[in-house]
Amino acid sequence: xxxxxxxxxxxxxxxxxxxxxxxxxxxxxxxxxxxxxxxxxxxxxxxxxxxxxxxxxxxxxxxxxxxxxxxxxxxxxxxxx
Numbered sequence: 001x002x003x004x005x006x007x008x009x010x011x012x013x014x015x016x017x018x019x020x021x022x023x024x025x026x027x028x029x030x031x032x033x034x035x036x037x038x039x040x041x042x043x044x045x046x047x048x049x050x051x052x053x054x055x056x057x058x059x060x061x062x063x064x065x066x067x068x069x070x071x072x073x074x075x076x077x078x079x080x081x
Contacts, residue, residue, distance in 0.1 A: 010035040011071040011079075032071065032079075050080045 014030035021027055034042035039057035044050065 007036060009041075011076050012068040013071055014066055015069050016066045033068075044079060049078060 011032055011034055013032045016028075016030060018026045018028045018030075029046040031046050032044035033040055034044075034051060034053075036057075040054070040061045041057050042051050042053045045052070
């Protein structure tokens with residue numbers, strides 16, 4: 001009997017309200033982040049649908065001070081892998 005190891009990916013969209021600069025532009029953009037086992041392994045740039053995969057999990061990225069919402073399955077199915 002063969003047991004298949006299915007990846008459990010979690011997609012979270014950042015909802016952080018960043019400060020604005022003197023020109024009224026936000027200082028940072030919110031993206032969609034892809035996690036596996038609580039490690040950041042990919043992201044989707046704001047305004048796009050393409051997932052950019054990292055060569056290795058990011059160890060420097062931190063969710064501290066940020067807010068997120070989980071994507072619905074219907075929203076994940078719209079992304080381009």
